[in-house]
Amino acid sequence: MPQNPKSAPGRRTRQRILDVTLALYNEQGEPNVSTSLIAAELGISAGNLHYHFRRKDELSAALLEQFVAELDALLPPAGWRADNVEDVWFLLHLILEALWRYRFLFRDLSGIMARDRRAGTRLATVFERSVQAARGICLGLAERDQLVATGVEIDALSNNIAVVALYWLSFESARHPRRDVAGAGMARGVYQVLMLVAPFLKPEGRLHLERLAQEYLSREEGG
Amino acid sequence: MPQNPKSAPGRRTRQRILDVTLALYNEQGEPNVSTSLIAAELGISAGNLHYHFRRKDELSAALLEQFVAELDALLPPAGWRADNVEDVWFLLHLILEALWRYRFLFRDLSGIMARDRRAGTRLATVFERSVQAARGICLGLAERDQLVATGVEIDALSNNIAVVALYWLSFESARHPRRDVAGAGMARGVYQVLMLVAPFLKPEGRLHLERLAQEYLSREEGG
Numbered sequence: 238m239p240q241n242p243k244s245a246p247g248r249r250t251r252q253r254i255l256d257v258t259l260a261l262y263n264e265q266g267e268p269n270v271s272t273s274l275i276a277a278e279l280g281i282s283a284g285n286l287h288y289h290f291r292r293k294d295e296l297s298a299a300l301l302e303q304f305v306a307e308l309d310a311l312l313p314p315a316g317w318r319a320d321n322v323e324d325v326w327f328l329l330h331l332i333l334e335a336l337w338r339y340r341f342l343f344r345d346l347s348g349i350m351a352r353d354r355r356a357g358t359r360l361a362t363v364f365e366r367s368v369q370a371a372r373g374i375c376l377g378l379a380e381r382d383q384l385v386a387t388g389v390e391i392d393a394l395s396n397n398i399a400v401v402a403l404y405w406l407s408f409e410s411a412r413h414p415r416r417d418v419a420g421a422g423m424a425r426g427v428y429q430v431l432m433l434v435a436p437f438l439k440p441e442g443r444l445h446l447e448r449l450a451q452e453y454l455s456r457e458e459g460g
Numbered sequence: 461m462p463q464n465p466k467s468a469p470g471r472r473t474r475q476r477i478l479d480v481t482l483a484l485y486n487e488q489g490e491p492n493v494s495t496s497l498i499a500a501e502l503g504i505s506a507g508n509l510h511y512h513f514r515r516k517d518e519l520s521a522a523l524l525e526q527f528v529a530e531l532d533a534l535l536p537p538a539g540w541r542a543d544n545v546e547d548v549w550f551l552l553h554l555i556l557e558a559l560w561r562y563r564f565l566f567r568d569l570s571g572i573m574a575r576d577r578r579a580g581t582r583l584a585t586v587f588e589r590s591v592q593a594a595r596g597i598c599l600g601l602a603e604r605d606q607l608v609a610t611g612v613e614i615d616a617l618s619n620n621i622a623v624v625a626l627y628w629l630s631f632e633s634a635r636h637p638r639r640d641v642a643g644a645g646m647a648r649g650v651y652q653v654l655m656l657v658a659p660f661l662k663p664e665g666r667l668h669l670e671r672l673a674q675e676y677l678s679r680e681e682g683g
Contacts, residue, residue, distance in 0.1 A: 346567070346634055357637040364635045389674070393655035397624055400652070404627040407569070412587045414573055414580040429623070432616035436659035451612070 251289050254279060255303065258296050262341035267297060298356065301349065304339040305359050311335055312366045318377030322431075322438075322446050325374050326453075329402060329430050332367075333423040336406055343407045364403070371398035374434065386437045394433065401430050424457030474512050477502060478526065481519050485564035490520060521579065524572065527562040528582050534558060535589045541600030545654075545661075545669050548597050549676075552625060552653050555590075556646040559629055566630045587622070594621035597657065609660045617656065624653050647680030 257279050261270045272293050276286045290296045311331050319325050342349065349356055372395040378384035379391070386394065405426035410416075431450045435443050480502050484493045495516050499509045513519045534554050542548050565572065573580030595618040601607035602614070609617065628649035633639075654673045658666050 344569070346630070354637075361635055361637050364631070368635075389670070390655070390658075393652060397620070397652055397656060400627055400631045401620055401623050403631065404623055408587070408623045408626065411569055411573065412584055412591075414577075414584050429616060429620055432613070433620060433656070435613075447612070 247289075250281075250285075254281075254286065254289055255296070255299060259300055259339070259341070262297075262300070263339075266344060267341050272296075297349075298353065300339070301342065301353075301356050301359070304335070304342060305363055307335050307338075308332070308363050309366070312363070312370050313373055315369060317370065317373040318380060319374045320377060320381065321383070322378070322434075322442065322449070324377070325434065326427065326431065326449075328370070328374075329427045330423070332402060333406070333426045336403065337423055340406060340410075343404075364399070367399045367403060368395055371395040371402075374398065375437075378434070378438070383439060383442045384434070384437045385439060390437065394437065397433055398430055401433060402426065405429055421457060424454055428454045470512075473504075473508075477504075477509065477512055478519070478522060482523055482562070482564070485520075485523070486562075489567060490564050495519075520572075521576065523562070524565065524576075524579050524582070527558070527565060528586055530558050530561075531555070531586050532589070535586070535593050536596055538592060540593065540596040541603060542597045543600060543604065544606070545601070545657075545665065545672075547600075548657065549650065549654065549672075551593070551597075552650045553646070555625060556629070556649045559626065560646055563629060563633075566627075587626070590622045590626060591618050594618040594625075597621065598660075601657070601661070606662060606665045607657070607660045608662060613660065617660065620656055621653055624656060625649065628652055644681045647677055651677045 254275070258270070258275050261275060261278060270293075272286060272290075273283060275296070276283050279286070290299070311328070313328070319328075336343065346360065349360070372391065375384060375386065375391045375394055375398075379386060406422055409422045409425070428450050431446060435446050435450075438446060477498070481493070481498050484498060484501060493516075495509060495513075496506060498519070499506050502509070513522070534551070536551070542551075559566065569583065573583060595614065598607060598609065598614045598617055598621075602609060629645055632645045632648070651673050654669060658669050658673075661669060
C-alpha cells in the first residue's frame with residue numbers, strides 16, 4: 238500500500254526516489270533511465286513509484302528544481318562582496334560540489350531548456366546570479382585593496398569566472414571520456430578559477446594565492 | 461530515381477542533405493528532427509534520403525565527422541607558436557565560427573559521447589588539440605617576449621583559454637535563452653578569450669590588445 242506523499246513516511250519515500258533517480262541519471266544519462274529501472278533499483282512497485290511521480294518528466298523536473306534551490310542557497314545575495322581569498326575558495330568549492338552532484342543536467346542543458354521553457358528561465362536566472370557572485374568576488378577584493386582592475390577588466394573577469402566554474406566539469410569529462418573526474422576534477426575546477434583571479438591580485442596576495450592553490454591541488458589530486 | 465551516391469550529382473545531393481540537416485538540427489535540436497522532416501524540407505522522397513543515409517544516426521555521425529574535420533583543419537599543427545596578438549585573434553575568430561556552425565553538438569555533447577564511443581574519442585582528441593593550440597598561443601607570445609608567465613601559469617591559462625573558447629556560446633545561450641547570440645556572441649567569445657591573455661602581456665602590448673578588443677566588440681555588437 239503506497240504511503241500518502243504528504244505524510245512524513247511519504248515524504249521520506251519521495252526523497253528516496255529522487256536520490257536514487259539522481260544517482261541513476263548521473264551514472265547512465267537521463268535518456269537511458271526508465272521509470273521501471275528506477276522502481277527496480279528502489280525495490281518498490283511501479284504503482285508505488287507512479288503514486289509519487291506520475292511520469293519521468295515529473296522526476297526530472299523535481300530534480301532540476303532541487304538543483305536550482307541548492308545553487309540558489311549557495312550563491313551569495315545581491316550586493317555581496319568577498320572579504321578575502323579564502324571566502325572565494327570556499328564559495329567555489331561548494332558550487333563545484335553542487336554542479337558535480339547534478340552533473341547529468343550539464344550533459345544536456347540546452348535540451349532541458351528547449352523542452353521546458355520554465356526550466357530554461359530558472360537556469361538563466363541561476364547563471365545570471367553566478368555572474369553576479371563572480372562580480373562580488375572581484376569588487377570585494379578590489380574594495381579591500383587586494384585586487385587591481387579596471388571596470389572593463391572586472392566585467393570580462395566576472396564572465397570568465399562564471400564560464401570556467403560552470404563548465405569545467407563538462408570540459409574535463411569531454412576531454413577524458415573514460416576517467417572518473419570526481420574529486421580531482423572539482424579541485425582542479427576551483428584551482429582554474431583562482432588562477433583567473435590571480436593576475437589581478439597585488440604581488441603578495443598573488444604569491445599567497447598561487448602557493449595555496451598549488452598545495453590544495455596536489456593534496457586533492459594525490460588523495 | 462535516386463542518383464548513385466558516388467557520382468558527382470550523387471555527392472552533391474549527399475552534401476545538400478547534410479547542409480539542410482545541419483540547419484534543422486541547429487534550429488530545432490537534434491532530438492526534435494525526424495528523417496521525414498528532413499526529406500520534406502529538401503523536397504525529396506523518403507526513399508531518396510534513405511538511399512544516401514539509412515538511418516538518422518548516420519546523418520548525425522556524418523555531421524560530427526564534418527565538424528571534427530573542419531576544426532581539425534583550423535587548429536594549428538603540434539608545435540605551432542603564435543607570432544603576435546593578431547594571429548591569436550584570427551585563429552579564435554575562425555574557431556568560434558566553426559563552433560557556431562555546429563552549435564547543435566554543444567547542446568548534448570555528453571549524450572553524443574555516451575551513445576557513440578568512437579565519436580567521444582574523436583571529440584576528446586579535438587579538445588586536447590584545442591588545449592595544445594592555446595599553449596601555442598601562450599608559448600609563442602612568451603618566446604617573442606610579449607607575454608610574461610611562469611610554466612604553472614601557462615598551464616592554467618591554456619586550459620582556461622580552451623574552456624572559454626569551447627563553451628562561451630553554450631554559456632551565452634543558457635544565460636539568454638530567447639536571444640539569438642550569433643554574430644555578437646562570437647565577437648564576445650573572442651573578446652573574453654583575449655581578456656584572459658591580456659593580464660600576462662607586457663604593458664604596451666596589453667594596452668594595444670585591450671583597445672583593439674574594445675573596438676572590435678563595439679563594432680560587432682553595434683552592427
